[in-house]
Amino acid sequence: MANITENISDTELISQCVSGSADAFRFIYEKFSRRVYALALRLCGNQDAADDLTQEVFIKTWEGLSSFKGESALYSWIHKICINCFLMKLRADKNYEKKIAGSSENPLMLAYNNDDISLDLEKALQKLPPQAKLVFILFEIEGYGHKEISKMLNIEEGTSKAHLHKARKILREELAK
């Protein structure tokens, strides 16, 4: 499946999806779901919430494909849907923070060897306050700048920088333990 999807361009897949092709949509899912799932696991911390988020992201992707203009890469667009969905859940449900309390047994943690130093960082990430974690993930792992993050999260650029500073400080302390 992976080989087939690599040979079809995103534009072609989108065009077929808009015509109602469920197969084309499955190709899109196969192509991007692993990256979306890794992001969802990192944002949510536990598998159940990440499963729900991933499901919601691809439903929104299907529903919104007709309005996708191709101004950015398809993955960037899906990726932003993922972050927006997560933020909406966080804002809409006061208990969502509790629901997404991190677990050391989620599939992301299990993808590492026990002695892998990255596993320590993954675990430390789940100990960050939500805003600091979100900013760190967006800046350091997903590669956004403070300007983009501030617009996404509706905060000042300075606040984004402060969250990043706070996240780095806590992570270093956690990793030093």
Place this chain on the structure above:
Amino acid sequence: MNCSQVREYFDEYYNSELNSETKNLVQQHLNECKECSSEYSAFLELKKQAASLKKEVMPPKQIFEKIEKELSGKNKMKTDIKITPLSNNILTIDFNEEKKSSAEQKPQNFLGRNWYWLATAAVFLLIVSVVFMNYSSKNVFSVEEMSNWKLISLKGGAIVNGVRTEKVNVGDWIQTDSVSSVILKIANVGDVSIEPNTKVRFIQSDNNVSRIEVLYGTVNTTTSQADKFILQSSNMKVQDKGGSYSFKVDDKGNGVIYVNNGIANVESGNKSAVVTDGKFCLYKPEFGVGIPFRKDSKPEFQNALFNYDFNNGGMPSVYYAIANAMPEDYASLMNLIPRVDEKTKYLVLNKLNRLAPMAMPTINIDSLDYFDDEDIEKSFKDMHGKIKVELNFNKDELAKEMDELAKELGNMKMKIKIDTKKMAEDIKKEMANLKIELINLGNLSDTNEMKIYLKGFDQEEFKKDMEKMRIELNENLGKMAEELKKNSKEWEKNSEEWEKNSEEWEKNSKDWEEYGKKWEKWGEEFGKNFTPGKFNFKFDSLNIKIEGLEDLEQLEELKIDTTKGKKSLHFKFDRDKKDNMKKDKKKNNEDGKDDEEKSEEI
């Protein structure tokens, strides 16, 4: 370039985004400063680790199955969401848009691409198009319904942009006079009441957040959702977290906020405060937002905070406030933490631990340096229900309190004057409690010049004490939970018994009901055949049913007793006779035809 400036530039330096001059300065500093060089190494190490994190994880198969199932029930590509570019790279999604046809969702030109924002602007223009109806005759107007915001009533006169008019546009100022008020309803968010003698401006909402700017006057809000409504004046803003609050600002920009319930975040420049229910918070343009406080706190506490916030009171005022804090002041103390130096943070925490130990598990002592509004808000939410001191004002009392506070803020004077001697004593006492030695109290004659030097505070020991207390508290909570669990089991058992009993009672009550009905019927019959004064009974038509008495054959004696002014009937009958009759009847049935003849004879 100093160390903190250099550290601010780490990201730009790493990404080669600095101009050559700044880059050289940073480079030079890193070469010379060991601490910053080591800090930069740690920064690089963390970046390296972050870059090596897994970017892909295979999702479980069930996810796609669920997606297919969900989508199979929907119309293909008929979306109810709208995704619109905010900038070249950022997208925003509005999931609440009504379903649009596919053609509407495929805009081809600039106008089309930006239809959503243009539409929003158009809707907003409609929203603020206010039509006065029956204004002159009834002194009350209704406003046409608007999609998002709705003005439902206006009592008295309103002046828009200096003249009485029927229309209001985006950005217009609306002014109420001494007898007028406006209630603004914001769909799915709540109500905003614009009180008399107030001047406000409706500002266009963005990202589903509604904003109102207040030039002067009083505004009361009640909202059901967090982060959907912002009230702002020229230098400050109040971010609503859901609940109700009152906001008053005078013509010089001095502000008073009172949160009736819920939480409101108040921000101005570099200061901010998290205000919870029952607290006032003051604001002065040249000083920013003060620490929230309760009006029933000790006057010394309120006064100390006022001096700290708006009178350059400095640390002596903070210590004086700490010394005079009461348990209900825990929210004020938490708001102090982000504003004071490291040592004082621990002093505040120590006081907090003594006054409101339930607050302690919500504070992470290890990251106290970074304890900010977000953490305060989280702590309040975690504590919700555990610590609550009721304080109710009626509307008039609140308005009076707010007027007085605004006046005090304007005059820069609190009602209580500082007794510097008492202040020094209070601080000394507080420090003794904290096992901290006070080296010098400075000049006692002038509060603002008083300097305090402390020594003997062991931060690590304090942390250990805190951790111990936290563990003890958690253990106690565990014990309490176990006891509750045990009790709840007993309650459950009891409730089962109660349920069982109540079933029996219900059954009994039905029987009693039946008996009651029977007696009622009997009473009715009895009444019909009883003529008072004559004791004349017609027994042939008297229907009496008594348990055990099934046949008149059983009746041996019937007596009417009228002695001692009472009127009662006495029956005497033989139960056994009934049983014997039954036996006889049974026997007769068994004997067949002959029996029928016998019964006829009977």
